Amino acid sequence: MMTERSVAERAEILSRRRARMLPVLAIIYLSQQGTYFIGTVGNAHLVRLGAWVILSIVLLLALVTKGFWFHSMEVRELVDDENTRANRLDAIRLGFSFGMAAAIGCYLIDHFEPLAAGEVAHLVLTLGIGAALIRFAFLERRAHRDG
């Protein structure tokens, strides 16, 4: 059975790990964008697109839930404390704004150059999730650094 101390230590380790991993995930996610626009047809392209969709879903779930799904509820509650929730909400708000801005931009562009639904969805998801990830990474790293 985990002691109170080990729960706190575990939460600290996970919190620091998340702060380190978020920028890496943001870079991986954003660097994958070329896949959609430079790809043509074929199974390899479909596999890459499928991987991108799965990564988008995982990152979205990580942003809107407590994350760390395979850890105990006790640890998850602690690692999702007040400051983390505030940081996450801030990041989601920015991501939502970027996603909406992308949607408005696509709507305007569509009047001059028709866009496919897939392209629009791709841009909205990329900008929304990407902006939220970068913001969350910045806030979490700053929170660990200060002091």
Place this chain on the structure above:
Amino acid sequence: MAERLANRLKDKRGELGLTQAELAERVGVTRKTVNTVENGVFVPSALLALKLARALGEPVEALFWLSAE
């Protein structure tokens, strides 16, 4: 005039010989949250401010006050 929430959390914690991690454990948050509150980066909820005051044995108004920017 803009106001911010100032605090003497770090001083009081130091007087009691507590680390950020120890105070965090008493309050039920991570060390990161205590760190950001101490440095004025994060404004705690009333609930967390009261928990911090209780953990340090001080009235909340002795730990937190409004300060002009």
